[in-house]
Amino acid sequence: MKLLMWLVLVVLVVFAVRKKGQKISFPTAQGGAEPAPPRPDPVQIEAEAMVCCDICQMYIPSSEAIRKGQKTYCCIAHAEQAVQAD
Ligand SMILES: [Zn+2]
Incomplete structure (x- = not known):
C-alpha cells in the first residue's frame, strides 16, 4: 500500500513537471510569430x-x-x- 502511495506521488510529480514544462515551452513556440529586429547582414557589409x-x-x-x-x-x-x- 505504501508503494502505491509513492507511485501516485511520482506520477503526480511527473505530471506537474510536464505541465510546468509546457508552460515554459509555449511562449517560445509563439515567439516565432514575433518579428525579429532587422539586423544588417555582416556578409553584405x-x-x-x-x-x-x-x-x-x-x-x-x-x-x-x-x-x-x-x-x-x-x-x-x-x-x-x-x-x-x-
Ligand atoms: Zn577625407
Whole structure:
C-alpha cells in the first residue's frame, strides 16, 4: 500500500513537471510569430568595396565615396580641397 502511495506521488510529480514544462515551452513556440529586429547582414557589409579618401586616408564604402577623376574622397569638402590643391 505504501508503494502505491509513492507511485501516485511520482506520477503526480511527473505530471506537474510536464505541465510546468509546457508552460515554459509555449511562449517560445509563439515567439516565432514575433518579428525579429532587422539586423544588417555582416556578409553584405563585407561585400561592399572600401575605398580610401585621397585627403584623409579614411576608408569609406564605395557607394558613399565621391569620385573625381581617378581619385576618391570621403566628402565633398575633401574633393574640393583636392581641386584647390591642383
Ligand atoms: Zn577625407
